[in-house]
Amino acid sequence: MSTNTEVAQIFYAIADLLDLQGERFKPDAYRRAARSIESLGEDLRKVAQRGGLDQIPGVGEAIREKITEYLRDGKIHYYDRLRESFPSGVLELMRVPGIGPKTTGRFYLQLHIDSPAALAQAIDEGRLNGLAGFGPKKIDNLREALRAVAAAPPVARTPLLTAWRLARSVMRELSERTPVHDIAVAGSVRRCRETVGDLDILATSARPPETIAVFAGLRGVRKVVMQGDTRATVIHDPGIQVDLRVVEPASYGAALQYFTGSKDHNIHLRTLARDQGLKINEYGVFRGETRIAGATEEEVYASLGLQWMPPEIRENQGEIEAGLRKQVPVLIQLEQIRGELHRHVADAPDAEWMARLVTDARHRKLQYLGLVVPAGRDTESTTSLIHTVRRLWEAARPDALRLRIGGEVVLGVPVDRSSPESLFDYLVGVPAQDAAAPPKPPAGPPGRGLAFVGHLAFAPAGGEAPREGVMPWIDWCRANGVALEMTPAGAEDGLDGGAARWAHEAGVTLVLSAGAGDLSELELTAARARRAWVPPERVLNSRADGVGGAAPKGRKSKGAAPTARK
Numbered sequence: 001m002s003t004n005t006e007v008a009q010i011f012y013a014i015a016d017l018l019d020l021q022g023e024r025f026k027p028d029a030y031r032r033a034a035r036s037i038e039s040l041g042e043d044l045r046k047v048a049q050r051g052g053l054d055q056i057p058g059v060g061e062a063i064r065e066k067i068t069e070y071l072r073d074g075k076i077h078y079y080d081r082l083r084e085s086f087p088s089g090v091l092e093l094m095r096v097p098g099i100g101p102k103t104t105g106r107f108y109l110q111l112h113i114d115s116p117a118a119l120a121q122a123i124d125e126g127r128l129n130g131l132a133g134f135g136p137k138k139i140d141n142l143r144e145a146l147r148a149v150a151a152a153p154p155v156a157r158t159p160l161l162t163a164w165r166l167a168r169s170v171m172r173e174l175s176e177r178t179p180v181h182d183i184a185v186a187g188s189v190r191r192c193r194e195t196v197g198d199l200d201i202l203a204t205s206a207r208p209p210e211t212i213a214v215f216a217g218l219r220g221v222r223k224v225v226m227q228g229d230t231r232a233t234v235i236h237d238p239g240i241q242v243d244l245r246v247v248e249p250a251s252y253g254a255a256l257q258y259f260t261g262s263k264d265h266n267i268h269l270r271t272l273a274r275d276q277g278l279k280i281n282e283y284g285v286f287r288g289e290t291r292i293a294g295a296t297e298e299e300v301y302a303s304l305g306l307q308w309m310p311p312e313i314r315e316n317q318g319e320i321e322a323g324l325r326k327q328v329p330v331l332i333q334l335e336q337i338r339g340e341l342h343r344h345v346a347d348a349p350d351a352e353w354m355a356r357l358v359t360d361a362r363h364r365k366l367q368y369l370g371l372v373v374p375a376g377r378d379t380e381s382t383t384s385l386i387h388t389v390r391r392l393w394e395a396a397r398p399d400a401l402r403l404r405i406g407g408e409v410v411l412g413v414p415v416d417r418s419s420p421e422s423l424f425d426y427l428v429g430v431p432a433q434d435a436a437a438p439p440k441p442p443a444g445p446p447g448r449g450l451a452f453v454g455h456l457a458f459a460p461a462g463g464e465a466p467r468e469g470v471m472p473w474i475d476w477c478r479a480n481g482v483a484l485e486m487t488p489a490g491a492e493d494g495l496d497g498g499a500a501r502w503a504h505e506a507g508v509t510l511v512l513s514a515g516a517g518d519l520s521e522l523e524l525t526a527a528r529a530r531r532a533w534v535p536p537e538r539v540l541n542s543r544a545d546g547v548g549g550a551a552p553k554g555r556k557s558k559g560a561a562p563t564a565r566k
């Protein structure tokens, strides 16, 4: 949205709120000002710079001051206060189609109706009968409007992995097709919440309108909700709202900080700023009129006396206090992941599959790649499959990249003595298949060589793993020196952020995997692990030897390999 549109929209909203209060003349004054600002051919900032705000039709002293405040702070205090003076239910009622602010104001002031539900009840009880201007027909219409609003489906939230993939593809397209310099996804995606309401993408660009236009025209865009010179909102397949804001390089860090949130984290920061005589908003940190920080997040935090902190922990749960003490915890970074341990071997592995895998692994600078095949099948076919894999591996010239062969075993199913376990460098345990019940750990200890447990499905996509489902696994893994897996899919295929935190705090090691997608999605797994405050030393595949020391072949294990039996 252009600044002009933003200011006009706030003035329209102020007018509505004043209507709600029963004001008679002020609402029209704000609407008049909003209309002239909308039709102004010049950017408000420019007008203000040349001292021309007073010449805008409908802009008197009070309104001019509010425009100045918006240009300086990005918000209008008067508007915030007005909004806060009404219960949220009243604001909802005002937005019900066919009701509007004036009517809502009468209901609220005369009948103390403060929400759509309260209005429905008042209608049922006949309390509107006889109210001037409310005949039976009008009351019927109100009832119908309320029913329509109540029947509308709740706004669905999107599972993180889906939202993250979409954000990545939008950012890639914009980077490739338009002159963007910096681009990042902020909001709940950057914080790795399990579900996402909408995507908040920020960029700097040499030509903002071009970047916005390409964004609004991306394949998959169903509807353009709003398009200005530096901002646009679209609805993208499969029904996710995506916002793009193109900002000035000087405020990119401040915008990234602000729109990453969380809201509670930002509120706490604002208090901190105020205590130091500073002001923080999405444009920067200001002392008086002077911007003292804004280009990078690091300088924004530093200007408040804080250490930078990973976005995934910005939930106002102690991270700001840690930042003040310069004791932000050191959490796992993507670059510290040295190997992937859970890549399934293709059904019919061929040279092309292997070449891509090796290229991807090198691109990720991995030092080892664990290729996993089903164990517990007949020795001959397993041996032959592993032989094929090794042959393809050599042909792909993996250089310094090391191959590990993992075997996937079903936990709790006794393995035949003749099973080819000795073919494997390590084993991955998966729970016995039982779609109807939550996965449970086996009664006894695992066999030799079990490195970690994978494919735990605790909740559907976007869900959170329940503590009572996860704790038995944590206890079992701790007792047996076995690690637990995290993937980009959260509780649908491993531990989500909450569960991972219980696990590592209980002393259980984690394995971070790329899951079913391609290796580049390790980035999301690492971010999810940071949300769980996971330090690098808790991550099995951040170690140089990985599972090298965990071989069931009887090799000596080096260091604290998680498979060391107790």
Ligand code: DGT
Pocket: 186, 187, 188, 189, 193, 195, 196, 197, 198, 199, 200, 258, 259, 260, 261, 262, 263, 266, 267
């Ligand atoms: P979502 O989209 O519901 O999954 O969650 P978020 O966190 O992405 O929230 P969203 O998209 O409404 O806003 C993005 C960020 O912008 C939010 O995390 C913090 C910041 N923000 C939004 N509204 C406010 C506000 O009223 N006050 C403050 N301090 N920050 C806000």
Ligand code: CA
Pocket: 187, 188, 189, 197, 198, 199, 200
């Ligand atoms: Ca959001």
Ligand code: CA
Pocket: 187, 198, 199, 200, 243
């Ligand atoms: Ca948003």
